[in-house]
Amino acid sequence: MNGTQRAIEVRQLHKYFGDNEVLKGIDFHVDAGQVVCVIGPSGSGKSTLLRCVNRLEEPTSGQIFVEGVDICDDETDLDKVRSRIGMVFQQFNLFPHMTVLDNLTVAQRKVRRRSKSEAVEVARKNLAKVGLAEKENAYPAHLSGGQQQRVAIARALSMNPDMMLFDEPTSALDPELVGDVLDVMRQLAEEGMTMMVVTHEMGFAREVGDKLVFMDGGVIVEEGDPHEVLANPQHERTQRFLSKVL
Amino acid sequence: MKRSQRRRLTHLSLYGVLIVIVLAVAFTADWHTVKVNFFDGDTWKALWPDIVTKGAKNTIWYTAIAFAGGLTLALVLALMKLSPILGYRWIATGYIEFFRGLPALVVIIFMGLGVPLAFGWSPPGGPVGGGLIGLIMVSSAYMAETLRAGIQAVPKGQTEAARSLGMSSARTMVTVVLPQAVRIVIPPLTNEFVLLVKDTALLSAVGMQDNQLDLTALGQNGLNTYANPSPLLAIALMYLAIALPLTRLVAWMEKRQQRAR
Numbered sequence: 001m002n003g004t005q006r007a008i009e010v011r012q013l014h015k016y017f018g019d020n021e022v023l024k025g026i027d028f029h030v031d032a033g034q035v036v037c038v039i040g041p042s043g044s045g046k047s048t049l050l051r052c053v054n055r056l057e058e059p060t061s062g063q064i065f066v067e068g069v070d071i072c073d074d075e076t077d078l079d080k081v082r083s084r085i086g087m088v089f090q091q092f093n094l095f096p097h098m099t100v101l102d103n104l105t106v107a108q109r110k111v112r113r114r115s116k117s118e119a120v121e122v123a124r125k126n127l128a129k130v131g132l133a134e135k136e137n138a139y140p141a142h143l144s145g146g147q148q149q150r151v152a153i154a155r156a157l158s159m160n161p162d163m164m165l166f167d168e169p170t171s172a173l174d175p176e177l178v179g180d181v182l183d184v185m186r187q188l189a190e191e192g193m194t195m196m197v198v199t200h201e202m203g204f205a206r207e208v209g210d211k212l213v214f215m216d217g218g219v220i221v222e223e224g225d226p227h228e229v230l231a232n233p234q235h236e237r238t239q240r241f242l243s244k245v246l
Numbered sequence: 247m248k249r250s251q252r253r254r255l256t257h258l259s260l261y262g263v264l265i266v267i268v269l270a271v272a273f274t275a276d277w278h279t280v281k282v283n284f285f286d287g288d289t290w291k292a293l294w295p296d297i298v299t300k301g302a303k304n305t306i307w308y309t310a311i312a313f314a315g316g317l318t319l320a321l322v323l324a325l326m327k328l329s330p331i332l333g334y335r336w337i338a339t340g341y342i343e344f345f346r347g348l349p350a351l352v353v354i355i356f357m358g359l360g361v362p363l364a365f366g367w368s369p370p371g372g373p374v375g376g377g378l379i380g381l382i383m384v385s386s387a388y389m390a391e392t393l394r395a396g397i398q399a400v401p402k403g404q405t406e407a408a409r410s411l412g413m414s415s416a417r418t419m420v421t422v423v424l425p426q427a428v429r430i431v432i433p434p435l436t437n438e439f440v441l442l443v444k445d446t447a448l449l450s451a452v453g454m455q456d457n458q459l460d461l462t463a464l465g466q467n468g469l470n471t472y473a474n475p476s477p478l479l480a481i482a483l484m485y486l487a488i489a490l491p492l493t494r495l496v497a498w499m500e501k502r503q504q505r506a507r
C-alpha cells in the first residue's frame with residue numbers, strides 16, 4: 001500500500017509491443033475526485049496508458065496502483081478491481097444481442113450479484129441520468145452513435161464504479177451528437193466522479209479538467225492546470241501540437 | 247438495333263436452345279423403361295408407410311443425434327483450440343486434422359464394427375450406435391473449425407467491454423461472445439446439417455436391424471426385394487423432402503434474427 005490514497009497511481013510504466021516501446025517510463029496519477037484529461041498526437045500512447053490502468057493491456061514493467069491496490073500483483077482479484085473502474089470506449093462496444101436494459105443489468109447481476117429488481121432499478125436510474133429512459137427496450141443497433149455512447153456510460157455507471165476511464169468517447173460521433181455525450185460527462189464531473197479522459201475536445205479539457213496531461217512519443221511531455229497548459233505551453237512539442245489542434 | 251432489342255433477342259435465343267434440349271431429351275428418352283424401373287406403382291405402394299415411419303424417421307433421428315453430439319464435441323474442441331494452453335491447442339488441432347483427413351465411412355466402420363471386434367465392446371444400439379459415434383467424431387471436427395471461426399469473428403471490443411465490467415473470461419465467453427458467435431455460425435452450420443442428413447446414409451454400411459433401417463438401407467433392401475430400382479427414386483425424394491424445408495427454415499430464422507439486431 002502506498003501512503004496517500006490516490007485513485008490511480010502509475011510508476012515507471014513501460015510498455016512494449018514486440019520491439020516497439022510505446023510507453024517509455026510513465027509516472028502519472030489521478031487523485032480521488034479529480035478529472036484528468038490526456039491529450040497528444042495519434043500514436044503517442046494515450047490509449048495504451050489508459051488501457052494499462054485496468055490491465056486490458058499488460059504492462060511490460062512498472063507499477064500501477066488503483067486505490068492503493070497493486071493491480072499487477074498475482075494476489076489481486078483483477079475482476080474485482082475492474083468492476084470498480086468504469087470504462088467507456090471510442091466504439092461504444094455495447095452488446096448488440098441484448099436490449100439496452102440488459103446491457104445495463106447483465107454485469108450487475110453476474111458480477112455484482114444483485115437481484116433482478118435491484119439491477120433494473122439501478123439501470124433505470126442511470127438511463128434517466130443520460131436522458132435515455134424511454135430506450136430501455138431498444139437494441140443498440142437502433143440507436144444513434146450518441147445515444148449508444150450514453151448507454152455505454154450508463155452501463156459503466158450501473159456498476160457504481162469509483163472512477164471512470166474514457167478513451168476518446170466522442171471521436172466516433174457525428175459532430176452534432178458530441179454535445180450530448182460531453183454534457184453527461186460534465187455532469188458526472190460535477191458530481192465528483194474521478195475521471196481519466198483521453199480526448200481531443202480541448203474545450204472540455206479546459207472547462208472540466210482539473211489537470212491536463214500532454215503525451216508524445218510514449219512520454220508525458222507536460223502536465224498541469226488545463227488553462228495554463230493550453231494558454232501557455234512550456235514545451236516546444238506541446239506548442240506545436242496545440243497550434244495544430246486549437 | 248437498340249441495346250434493349252438486342253438483349254431481348256439474346257434472351258429469346260437462349261430460351262430457344264433450352265426448349266430444343268428439353269424436347270430432344272423428351273423424345274429420345276426411353277419413357278417406358280423409365281416408368282417401369284422408377285415409377286413402378288406396386289413397388290411404391292409396398293414401400294408405404296415404412297419409408298416414412300421407419301426410413302425417414304430413423305434418418306432424422308440419426309441426423310439429430312449426430313448433430314447434437316457433434317456440435318457439443320465441436321464446442322469443446324473450438325474452445326480448446328482457442329485456449330491459452332498450448333497442450334489443449336495441440337490436441338484439438340491434431341484431432342481436427344486427423345478426422346478431416348479420413349473418409350467418414352472408414353471412421354463409421356471402425357467405430358461400428360472395428361472397435362467392438364477389438365475390445366469386445368457392444369455399442370449402445372448395436373453397430374449403428376458405434377457408427378453414429380464415428381459420425382459424431384467426424385462431424386465434430388468440421389463443426390469445430392466453423393465454431394472457432396465464428397467465435398473469432400466476434401469483435402475484440404466485445405470481450406474488452408465485458409472484461410472491463412469485471413466479468414471473468416468464462417463468463418464473458420458464455421454471456422457475450424458465444425451468443426454472438428451463434429448468429430455468425432448459423433449459415434455454415436446449416437450446411438453441415440444438410441451434409442449430415444446425407445452422411446447418415448453411410449451408417450447403413452455397418453448393418454441395421456429392421457427397426458433401425460434408415461432411408462438408404464430401406465432403399466437398398468427394396469431394390470433387392472422387388473428387383474426394381476423404384477425405391478431409390480422414392481428415397482431420393484424423401485431426402486429432398488427432409489433437406490429442403492430445413493434450409494428454408496434456417497433461412498427464415500436468419501432473416502428474423504437480422505431484424506432483431
Ligand SMILES: Nc1ncnc2c1ncn2[C@@H]1O[C@H](COP(=O)(O)OP(=O)(O)OP(=O)(O)O)[C@@H](O)[C@H]1O
Pocket residue numbers: 017022040041042043044045046047048049
Ligand atoms: N495491440 C497492439 N499491437 C501492436 N502495436 C500496438 C497495439 N496497440 C497499439 N499499438 C501501437 O502503440 C502505439 C500507441 O498506440 P495508442 O493506441 O496507445 O496511441 P494513441 O495515443 O491512443 O493514438 P490515437 O490518438 O490514434 O488513438 C502506436 O504506435 C500503435 O501502433
Ligand SMILES: [Mg+2]
Pocket residue numbers: 046047048167168
Ligand atoms: Mg487511442
